[in-house]
Amino acid sequence: MLSWKTANVGRLSGAVGLAIVLVSGVIGIAQRGGITTPVFVALLVGLGMVTISFFSSGAISRRQAKYGTNMVVSILLFGAILGFVNYLAHRYPQRIDLTRQGLYSLSDQTKKILSNLQEKVTAMVFAVPGRGDVELVQDILDTYARQSDKFEVKTIDPDADPVLPKLLKIQEYGTVAFVTGEELEQGKPKRSHLVTQSDYIDKDYTGTQMGRSPEYRFKGEQAFTTAILGVTQGSRQKIYFLAGHKELRLDTDLRAFKESLEAENYEIEELVLPKTYKVPDDAALVIIAGPQQPLLPGEVQVMVNYFKGGGKGLILPGPLGDPSLTELVSEFGLTIGDDVVVDPYSRSLFSPYITVASGAAYKVHEITEGFQAQNVMTIFKTARSLTVADKTDPWTVTSLVETTEAAWGEKTDTRRPRWDKDQEVGGSIPMAVVVQGPATDVPAEITVKAQSEEFGLDEVDLSGVPQAQEVPSSSDSQGPAHSAETKASPDAATDGSSEEDGANQDEDPAAEPAETKEADEPETMRWADETRVAVISTVGIVSGEDFMTTGNRDLILNTIGWLVEKKDLISIRSKDTQPPPLRLTEDQKNDVFQIAVVLLPALILAIGIVIWRRRR
Amino acid sequence: MKKVFYVWQREVISLFTSPVGYVAVAALTLINSFFFWLIAKSWPFASMQPLFGNMSITLLFFAPAFTMRQLAEEKRSGTMELLFTAPLTDVQVVLGKYLGAFTLFLFSVVASWIYPAFLAIYGSPDFGPIAAGYLGLLLIGGCYLVVGLFVSSLTKNQIVAFIGSLGILLVIFFLEAAIQLPDNWMMSVLAYLSLSSHFMPFTKGLIDLGDVVFYVSFIAFFLFATVRSVESRKWR
Structure with a gap:
């Protein structure tokens, strides 16, 4: 028999715990970025108080509490062991690329460059989350990150975080900025190099007039590895604008042009002869x-x-x-x-x-x-x-x-x-x-x-x-x-x-x-x-x-x-981004429908009915 | 292992001699075939990548149906006690039942091999991503089934087992989509637990050790939890 005091403490603990869980849950949902550490701790405390209330309420016996605790602890322990195994698998990644042309495999040149990185390089993919157009880019860059501890990939939603795109002079979705230097968050990166979609995908619309789909070839590895070399090894090329003859002004008339050149890692200066x-x-x-x-x-x-x-x-x-x-x-x-x-x-x-x-x-x-x-x-x-x-x-x-x-x-x-x-x-x-x-x-x-x-x-x-x-x-x-x-x-x-x-x-x-x-x-x-x-x-x-x-x-x-004879520092073959073509005639579409959609399920059902009837 | 086989045999006979299993597999095949036909007629590529995505979601709704009666029905009808009085451990019973449900699922997967066959007849598909996609499908299907089995071990009611496991699976499947860009370690852990995020690489032709380890761990964890849940009958 529980004392009156214990029961009240239990009830109070349950009520307060439930309130904490509810409030922290609402905060977690409402605040941008999801559950933060304080909210997480509050949730745990709240759940703990509710559990105490449950045990102190007398709903379960001591024996049940003992075995129940034992069960929960053993499950949590087993989960922790599995978590550690997953951590190891994550820490030492291994991957098999089964695509015919090795779409997700890096060339030896890229691997060598990545393994020799001396400073941290961050690839920032500026894309709206959930949009599939940069999926391949992210996959390839993830492969880069697996190759070197000094390479990091971040996906940034330019709509949600407009500061970085402005800082790095990002003009279009799908741009990847390669930056070096630790001081990025405080200001300008040490070096940056932008790779736009037209740099990493060749689009060919010539067949579209004949009813064919546009063809895409992915040359991301060449563009990305060149960009990495550019920000880690290459010195910035200097472009001089002749001045002194009332030329268009760099900071006003030619501002966008100048910014584009700077984004391409050129250094700009005026020249007064x-x-x-x-x-x-x-x-x-x-x-x-x-x-x-x-x-x-x-x-x-x-x-x-x-x-x-x-x-x-x-x-x-x-x-x-x-x-x-x-x-x-x-x-x-x-x-x-x-x-x-x-x-x-x-x-x-x-x-x-x-x-x-x-x-x-x-x-x-x-x-x-x-x-x-x-x-x-x-x-x-x-x-x-x-x-x-x-x-x-x-x-x-x-x-x-x-x-x-x-x-x-x-x-x-x-x-x-x-x-x-x-x-x-x-x-x-x-x-x-x-x-x-x-x-x-x-x-x-x-x-x-x-x-x-x-x-x-x-x-x-x-x-x-x-x-x-x-x-x-x-x-x-x-x-x-x-x-x-x-x-x-x-x-x-x-x-x-x-x-x-x-x-x-x-x-x-x-x-x-x-x-x-x-x-x-x-x-x-x-x-x-x-x-x-x-x-x-x-x-x-x-x-x-x-x-x-x-x-x-x-x-x-x-x-x-x-x-300026700016060529790609390395040459890596581009790859087809699209799967092999399949063009079905109307007859073939009908065949697929009749066999796969009608005949196959009907056959499975018929087998089931026959077996069921025999058993009866 | 022999005893696991006996339990598995009993399950398979039970599943394949009742019309319910066939109806479920036929319905699953019908939906998958319809998606395949839609994709083949409008998407001019010999690839199963989009279909695998659809199949993983369709299966999410059918897997609880494969498992909902496995332990719940035994409890309701009272055959559970009979099963446990046999010279079998809880682990053997749970493993045998799980493999039984997996066999039914495997039957539906084999039925879907007609799709790559069509692609091979009419086109020249890359079989690497198809093979990887099927491996991913088996793993994610295994996860669905183990969650279904676990929920089935908690209740006597088949409907509760179905709805409960469907709810859990939906949440775990779409965790990553809900989080999108994790910005702290907790969000990253939650995103990591999403079933869908580990499946996508398979459909592209990538077999990642981390993804395989995740799915195997997921299955192992819920099998363990199911065993402990079944054991709990002794002290509840």
């Missing part, structure tokens, strides 16, 4: 983005020499005519028209001066690979016509995007443009071209009086001009074959505006001492063997909203990747 007199040694690429004032003749010469010596450049003219850019590209057999391209067959609905390129507009080149198949659309606003000379030796000029045959370069500002055959270029007009050619021997150290005058200095060492890898030592480079005097003179002589422009250079007196110092220490630089320059007919392609919302971003980033 009248201050440096040279393109810096560490430049992987120089971008000239819509200068509204002409480049000084000395600047043009530095840029020409830089490009010819194996430099890489992306030239994006603005809508206003600029003779200095025309002069610069003329070195490669190109002309930038003082006009606006009008293409009546691929113009925008909103303006005849906006050309929308798609389908056959893309020419065969690794930059535009897959553009036709994937129906990529690029928008060229107020583009200027590009003309390629008949002879461009030693340069090879390849067109990336062209208008239709009906296009022309409109020179008059009018709402209803018409082609003036005598004054305006017409036909298929290149909208983007790339120039390739061997780097020429340019002296490592040149002193050019004419050029120095353009910068406002009498004697300036233009040691920054590029040289080819095979360039002889500075003393040898004084030879007559490629004397700077002979190379520079025609340019200087043909430019009638040199005196006028030279006056502007007085604005930067600080440049003189620095350059005088450099004159004492001529630099020798190593340049790539090949010159690569891309000219795209409008700077509008990288500015404004169109850059992010159309194929402009793909075109530009592919072009930059090609210019």
